[in-house]
Amino acid sequence: xxxxxxxxxxxxxxxxxxxxxxxxxxxxxxxxxxxxxxxxxxxxxxxxxxxxxxxxxxxxxxxxxxxxxxxxxxxxxxxxxxxxxxxxxxxxxxxxxxxxxxxxxxxxxxxxxxxxxxxxxxxxxxxxxxxxxxxxxxxxxxxxxxxxxxxxxxxxxxxxxxxxxxxxxxxxxxxxxxxxxxxxxxxxxxxxxxxxxxxxxxxxxxxxxxxxxxxxxxxxxxxxxxxxxxxxxxxxxxxxxxxxxxxxxxxxxxxxxxxxxxxxxxxxxxxxxxxxxxxxxxxxxxxxxxxxxxxxxxxxxxxxxxxxxxxxxxxxxxxxxxxxxxxxxxxxxxxxxxxxxxxxxxxxx
Ligand code: SF4
Numbered sequence: 001x002x003x004x005x006x007x008x009x010x011x012x013x014x015x016x017x018x019x020x021x022x023x024x025x026x027x028x029x030x031x032x033x034x035x036x037x038x039x040x041x042x043x044x045x046x047x048x049x050x051x052x053x054x055x056x057x058x059x060x061x062x063x064x065x066x067x068x069x070x071x072x073x074x075x076x077x078x079x080x081x082x083x084x085x086x087x088x089x090x091x092x093x094x095x096x097x098x099x100x101x102x103x104x105x106x107x108x109x110x111x112x113x114x115x116x117x118x119x120x121x122x123x124x125x126x127x128x129x130x131x132x133x134x135x136x137x138x139x140x141x142x143x144x145x146x147x148x149x150x151x152x153x154x155x156x157x158x159x160x161x162x163x164x165x166x167x168x169x170x171x172x173x174x175x176x177x178x179x180x181x182x183x184x185x186x187x188x189x190x191x192x193x194x195x196x197x198x199x200x201x202x203x204x205x206x207x208x209x210x211x212x213x214x215x216x217x218x219x220x221x222x223x224x225x226x227x228x229x230x231x232x233x234x235x236x237x238x239x240x241x242x243x244x245x246x247x248x249x250x251x252x253x254x255x256x257x258x259x260x261x262x263x264x265x266x267x268x269x270x271x272x273x274x275x276x277x278x279x280x281x282x283x284x285x286x287x288x289x290x291x292x293x294x295x296x297x298x299x300x301x302x303x304x305x306x307x308x309x310x311x312x313x314x315x316x317x318x319x320x321x322x323x324x325x326x327x328x329x330x331x332x333x334x335x336x337x338x339x340x341x342x343x344x345x346x347x348x349x
């Protein structure tokens with residue numbers, strides 16, 4: 001079914017983290033405001049450097065990610081970042097704090113065309129327990145985000161729960177209902193659904209519920225059968241072995257070679273690492289030379305002490321550390337074509 005609708009191709013994208021500042025407390029996220037992590041917000045030049053490194057790898061689809069902090073990640077800042085990349089990047093998506101439609105209009109005018117917003121959990125009780133401080137406590141405001149983005153002109157929308165909070169079957173039924181609603185009401189946009197599971201991060205949050213590899217495969221197949229035209233996204237949260245196996249089961253979009261910390265691709269911003277207390281920067285922190293990444297690193301090692309600083313703290317630990325080229329080669333070996341660019345502004349009527 002996937003090959004009939006999408007061809008035998010896998011689209012590739014990379015996340016570019018702009019900032020790990022955040023005013024929310026989300027129990028499952030390393031960027032939570034109460035975690036004593038090393039933070040940084042990239043300057044425009046640093047964003048350009050990071051994007052250039054990704055472009056050199058071949059990517060033409062980029063996802064700009066940032067925590068929610070209006071002081072550091074303002075609409076104006078995001079607009080400038082998008083405008084700085086627009087000429088070189090045919091696909092610019094954002095995964096940032098939910099906004100009003102008017103703000104989204106500014107970002108679309110600057111060149112953004114995709115918006116990703118995870119509801120995290122569709123269970124209101126669990127949602128309330130997981131979001132203990134900050135504007136993200138408002139469940140409905142978040143749930144209605146894709147519609148505000150659509151009204152502003154985003155042509156690609158991405159949704160998902162974060163599996164590991166409420167029961168996965170409940171989340172699956174809810175995300176299906178949400179997707180069905182969006183397909184009827186935001187029908188001009190292309191919709192994607194991600195299948196993201198909780199990963200180790202600062203704060204040492206442990207998943208509340210379990211979804212195994214077998215259930216994840218079942219979920220992907222069920223979503224494909226129910227929504228033949230919806231893109232299904234698989235991130236580097238999953239291991240290489242599992243990603244290789246899931247790839248032919250309905251996946252259309254994969255991230256590769258990802259870093260989940262600002263400056264992860266070039267070391268940009270390393271000299272201005274700091275901690276943030278109640279919106280105030282505490283620091284600066286003197287960074288040490290980078291250390292090699294350790295696979296299977298324990299969650300407690302994430303909130304590194306300032307004197308051991310080598311880089312901004314990542315949002316979560318990725319599981320597939322293969323380079324983008326290695327993933328592209330694997331896609332080819334499986335008989336698929338890796339697609340780094342799937343859109344050109346000239347195609348817009
Ligand atoms: S999930 Fe988003 S809003 Fe919540 S702490 Fe992490 S970055 Fe902030």
